Amino acid sequence: MPVNEYYTPEVQGPYELISIGDLELEEGGVLKNVQLAVATQGTLSPERDNAILVTTWYSGTHAIWRDVYIGEDHALDPSKYFIVTVNQIGNGLSTSPHQASSPDEAAAFPHIRIGDDVVAQERLLREHFGITTLALVTGGSMGAQQAYEWAVRFPDKVLRAAAIAGTAQNTPHDFLYTRTLMDEIRSDPRFADGRYASHTEVEQGLRRHARNWGVTGFSTEFWKTQHHRGLGFETMDEFLDGFLEPYFTAMDPNDLLTMAWKWQRGDVARHTNGDLATALGRITARMFVMPISEDMFFPVRDCAAEQRMIADSELRVIDSVSGHLGLFGLEPSYIEQVDRNLRELLAIPVSADARRWTDTTDGYLG
Amino acid sequence: MPVNEYYTPEVQGPYELISIGDLELEEGGVLKNVQLAVATQGTLSPERDNAILVTTWYSGTHAIWRDVYIGEDHALDPSKYFIVTVNQIGNGLSTSPHQASSPDEAAAFPHIRIGDDVVAQERLLREHFGITTLALVTGGSMGAQQAYEWAVRFPDKVLRAAAIAGTAQNTPHDFLYTRTLMDEIRSDPRFADGRYASHTEVEQGLRRHARNWGVTGFSTEFWKTQHHRGLGFETMDEFLDGFLEPYFTAMDPNDLLTMAWKWQRGDVARHTNGDLATALGRITARMFVMPISEDMFFPVRDCAAEQRMIADSELRVIDSVSGHLGLFGLEPSYIEQVDRNLRELLAIPVSADARRWTDTTDGYLG
Structure with missing residues (x-):
């Protein structure tokens, strides 16, 4: 397959590719020689107690976290924490x-x-960095899904969790919404059931996919108040054509579909x-559930319902x-x-010794 | 063009085709020999003061109003009113x-x-029925757009107006949403820029258009509470496949696009x-602005902002x-x-004589 420039360090900034070996998949089969692209900031303390895991959202990479969320002027401060964005x-x-x-x-990717x-x-984290306890796991959207999965699956490893604009259990509405996003791509004849030669062939599908994000990714009020003008775009279409469309049309259709299927x-x-x-x-972690007020598909109501089921939240x-796309830090x-x-x-203060359930097994699927 | 059974009286029930002659169009040009499909219920009083105009929404016809909204057990009671659904x-x-x-x-329809x-x-109403004053004009969604247009354009003819789930000024978000609906149809290669031989050729596009409605037409809570089960459909897909998809795939793509462009x-x-x-x-009409609480694209907030600008509302x-699709009377x-x-x-009580502005001109476009 031809190189897609979007995914290179020249565009994304530096990251390290770390092999974690073969991965048995939940759906069956094995993903061979999995490489995780990892960006780290800060220094792991000798006690290994200052690690923060950051997870990424649909279409997102470590770059947006580096650019918007991480820095000495932010809570995710590399002068205090060892921040691992995976x-x-x-x-x-x-x-x-x-x-x-x-x-x-x-096309046959599992x-x-x-x-x-x-x-x-x-x-x-365990094998490569020797990290077995996280001071915090956080992520937005699909990153929140991963943060929840961490807190439920490995409760004794997660001291704190922050789920931004995402849910622990994807909602039916979200499933349908994501399906329309996938349909935009799959319905492009040049998608060819995933057997296109280059992502540029699927530009029309990717463009419709971007437009669909334009409807639901922001809010009715975002458009009504012409918020895009404050971002330097005179018209809606200039904003969509100049921001969302180039963002998504640079990406690979099968990559997006892999994430979308997972998200659903x-x-x-x-x-x-x-x-x-x-x-x-x-969940034993101290947890903040952080929906975005105007999110149209991870609405506050859905996030709040989950939060009420979490003891220390x-x-x-x-x-x-x-x-939802407030996540971009607009x-x-x-x-x-x-x-x-x-x-x-x-x-x-949260101590790894003070957990309520220290006997939790990490049993796979319960 | 082959007959599309969906639009026949066999499916829609009786209606009368009434010629109103040529219509000069706002966008320029003339639509020749316009025929309006009209269903009436009830009897016009000798004073001609009991007429109610009902307007139709995107994809809707008089049939849904006849079946859900009009009857002696409803406010739109044919034993009291002469109800004209256009x-x-x-x-x-x-x-x-x-x-x-x-x-x-x-494809060249204006x-x-x-x-x-x-x-x-x-x-x-004036030429065919001799009606110059409406006791009420009401409609939902695009029908609300028409009700607002009536109340603003012909204030001295409208005593009361009720706008259900619609706005007087379409919102930017709504414009974008409608564009994705249009894109679903237009992106089907068999749509062929509107030059298909039969709507059945565009089934894939119409199906995606239906799925898109499935995401935004209902509410996040509709799906979360599995409201479709109360409607007799076990799963989301049974509901979508059994209700929304046959509903929309029966329709004509160019017809839908004509309405969508207008709606925008x-x-x-x-x-x-x-x-x-x-x-x-x-507006001098006594007006009720009636948004639907969970409407995702004519949200209460947008409707309320307009209501505050209407004196007697x-x-x-x-x-x-x-x-939004609560409109179906589910x-x-x-x-x-x-x-x-x-x-x-x-x-x-609203009297035609008691209007605040009786001097309003009906001037075309102000």
Whole structure:
């Protein structure tokens, strides 16, 4: 397959490719020689107690976290913490369909689950960095799905968790929404069931996929108040054509579909025979649930319902007219709120010895 | 063009095709020999003061109003009122693209505006029925757009207006949403720029269009509470495959696109150089603004903002988990609320002589 420039260090900035070996997949089969693309900032303390894991969202990479969320002026401060951002499998940097040697092989990339990512990340942290306890795991959207999976699956390893704009159990509406995103790509005749030679052939499908994000990714109020003008775009179409469309049309269709399929099925209740309350009851981490006020597909209501099932948790709504894609940090007030909450969460003393359930097994799928 | 059975009286029930002659279009050009498909119930009083105009929404016809909203057990009671339901231009029953004699002609159907419908309806009522004053004009969604257009354009003819789940000025978000609906159809290669021989050729595009409605037409809570099960469908897909997909795949793509283009541009501020407050300030009707609580694209917030600009108006939110497509009357509580509000509105004494502005000109576009 031709190189897709978008996924190179020239575009994404530096990251390290770390092999974690073969990964048995939740859906069956084995993903051979999995490589995780990892960016680290800061220094691991001798006690190995200052590690923060950052997970990535649909289409996202470590770069947006580096640029918007991480820095000495942020809660995720590399002068205090060792911050490990792990690109999710299928995002183009970690092992992904588009890296295959042929279109047929790319189209045959297996289904990946949120649980696969988290198992891979746990192995990476333990074997490569010697980290067995996380001061914090945080992520947005699909990154929140991974944070929840961590807190439920490895409760004795997670001291604190912050789930931004995402849920522990994907909602039916979200499943349908994601399906339309996938349909936009798959319905492009040049997608050819995933056997295209270059992502540029699927430009029309990727463009419609971007437009669909334009409807639901922001909020009704974002458009009504012409918020895009404050971002330097005179018209809606200039904003969509100048921001969202180039963003998504640079990406690989099979990579996006791998993530979308995974997103649709994020669900910690897999560990407890479908019982969400029992799954969330396993969480011992001090947890902040941080929905975005105007999010149209991870609405506050859905996030709040989950938060109420988590013992040591608080609901911290982030006000943002940008809706879900407020995650991009389009407003200064957004990152200020995120920082304020994460600082507060990180300042709460939580000891690895003080966990309520220290006997939790890490049993795979319950 | 082959007959599309969906638009026949066998499917839609009886209606009358009434010629209103040629119609000068707002966008320029003339639509020749316009025929409006009209269903009436009840009897016009000798004083001609009991007429109610019902307008239709995107994809809708008079049939849903007949089946759900009109009857002696409803506020729209044919034993009291003469109820005229006028199918909008382009909906397949009134003059519409698919009635053209060739695919080329169908594809060349001109752009229609909400204002064109309202001008046509006014002419119909005046010339054919001798009606110059409406006891009520009401409609949902695009029907609400028409109700607003009536109240702003012909204030001295409208005593009462009820806008259900729609706005006077289409929002930017709505414009984008509608564009994705249009894209679903237009991106089907067999749509062939509108020059398909039969709507069945565009089934894939129509199916994606239906799926897109499935995401935004209802509400996150509709799906989360599995509301479809109460409607007799076990799974989401059974509901979508058994209800929304057959509903939309029966329709004509060019007809849908004609309505969608019109919907995108509904805006009473055309009459006042873009000044919405001035336009809504023209309304003398007693008006109820009736958004649906869970509507994702005509949210209560947007409807309430317009209501505050209308002098003699009230906001009456209809609670429905079904969201926008609550319009279909999926819940008994929905139609009960609509009836209660419309009964109250109809019971308010409003005299044609007591209007604040009797000097309003009907000047075309202000």
